[in-house]
Amino acid sequence: MVVVTVATLGVAAAASLFMAWSIGAGSSGSTPFSPAVGANAISVMRAGLVVGVLGLMGAILQGANVTEAVGTELIGGVTLTAGAAIVALLTAAALVAIGVFAGYPIATAFTVTGAVVGVGLAMGGDPAWPKYTEILTLWILTPFVGGGVAYGVARMLIGERLPERALTAALAGLVGAIVANVGFALLGPAGQQASLSEAFGSGLGIGAIGTPLVTVAVAAVVALAVYADLGRDREGAQRRFLLAMGGLVAFSAGGSQVGLAIGPLVPIFSDVGVPLWALLVGGGVGLLVGSWTGAPRMIKAISQDYASMGPRRSISALIPSFAIAQIAVAFGIPVSFNEIIVSAIVGAGYAAGDAGVSRSKMGYTVFAWIASLVGSLALGFGVYSAVQFVL
Template sequence: MVDPATIGTAVVAALASLFMAWAIGAGSSGSTPFAPAVGANAISVMRAGLVVGVLGFAGAVLQGQSVTEAVGSELIGGVSISALAATVGLLTAAILVALGVFKGYPIATAFTVTGAVVGVGLAMGGTPAWAKYRQIVTLWVLTPFIGGGIAYVTARLLRADWVPERTLVPALAGLVGAIVANIQFALLGGSGGGGSIAGEIARPIGEGLALRAGATLAIAALVATTVAADASRDEEGAQRRFLLALGGLVAFSAGGSQVGLAIGPLVPLLDTFDSIPVFALLFGGGIGLLAGSWTGAPRMIKALSQDYSSLGPRRSIAALIPSFAIAQVAVAFGIPVSFNEIIVSAIVGSGFAAGGAGVSRKKMLFTVLAWVGSLALSLAVSFGVMTAIGAL
């Protein structure tokens, strides 16, 4: 029998998690996926907030488990995060993210949550998980260079006269289709865990990398052919529809990654409340993301789409492709990642492909400082508050 005090603390932790999910939905996962599409006038701000909320919810439920478990159990060693520690960490991170939303600066959610969880864990006497930190920091450091670099090259190709756009855009669509074909979905793969579309297509024939690669190529060719046929009828309309599809994929990926930042600290509590499945946490976190996207995301969508870079359809496509790919890598390896860092880097990379037109260097400097500051501040505040509570 769980005592009432523990239940009460767990309820407070769950409410803090819900607040964190709302802040994330209003900030990174709710604003970044469709910001380039809004900047390219492919969709309105309010409609983008509505659509990204639904897709983020779907991603949270279908792809959120790996990052959720990493945040809950792999950031600190030697101790299990208590309900009180989860509450302190989540409230610290959520307040910082919410302040960023209302101030118009995209605080890196992964930075704040990681710092907060590590802070409360260290205050409880835990040991640093250096191996996981190396994975996380490597991805965080490489993201601006890889994402921005790919966006820059893609945008340059889309602007180049020697590359026919009617050939390049379907080829890019085929590449995206190949990535989608290998995403792990919770509903596929039977009872043994998640599975991919390519794996399910190849399964009736047999197992093996060659069969899966063949299925991947078939899906990529189908997507490329479909986009090419659409472009032959209406080139501008096909480009806009491809852009919206990319935004949807990034929104789905954002839900799969960012929900773990909100509900991950609650995972250790499942040992106490063993009747609650992880799916219930994913569903609740998805609802929080959905609410945040619908109520708070429009402000940040406007900030990203208009303040960072004046984007056209080509540069928006160039920004979203690496954003989607990096997000899926993070989900696959269970690494908490900031969608603000991913998308802003890609937006800037695509902007510099046009000579840096519309890129606000001053805004970018303040954003980077906010990212670094949020990591240090969340770690220090959560550590200090948890230490003070333990001394009472």
């Protein structure tokens, strides 16, 4: 019995690593730096290397919320078994891998969520309607909010009504304010996260105003630094700001996407005493390997096939992408980075009169997103039901 249990856990872990590799090669590895690659701010291979390291850091420092949501909150009344986790992960990973090799960004969150719900229903579980409402709300709003904000910011940056230097610095300050309020595992008590503003604000000894005061201070410092940098070298400063935004999105991708790879393992590995941080490290390493080995193909597809991007429009795409990603991480909602980034790229692309936006590619991508959700749910339910019938 012990041998069978260990073997089953080993297969489940291998399926999770395959899923992590697929995600690293697909959404988390390819999307964060795609706008920067499209703007010629960084090479394809270097982007794959950098995003892998940042994704690993994000997985360890921010991955707990989404991981626990995927593992325990998508289905009610039952707990995922090792067999169910294996079926869900292999089903989702196969669909994502197909997208990677075909050059289409399959929505990883759609495939994993659909597969987990499918096997959960096949086990006799109950739908978790409140969680589904949260998830679907974010999924539906993402292309409109992300694309709309990217369009608006790009129109301001490429227009002549507002001073570009001051506007860019203000946007950088906004990003700094968001970073100051991002939760990190190392800053909070055991099992919880805390932000830089909370950690340093509480140490000032001035009560409730400490946190917003630190937020304002961080935003001001970042804005002034970018403003000064733009005065010395406008093009170089834009490139550095763009790369910094890509790094933040890559970090956020690790914090979100690792949960899709290891979430189904949480119920079974917690029963044998494996801590969550160990699963996060393992999933982060899988994302790292996927980014280094498989991401360049998808980076090229997203950076060149959806819209022609310059530095200002690329910055416009990454700012809302970072904000949406952090909202998803904070609320423990599995979200597709392909959906986030592609929507923002298209929105920013239309800011220049839709120049370079590929309508046919976008249509195929939306179809792939919908098909991945429906297909993974149906396959998860069908495959697990068939396995149960045979065994």
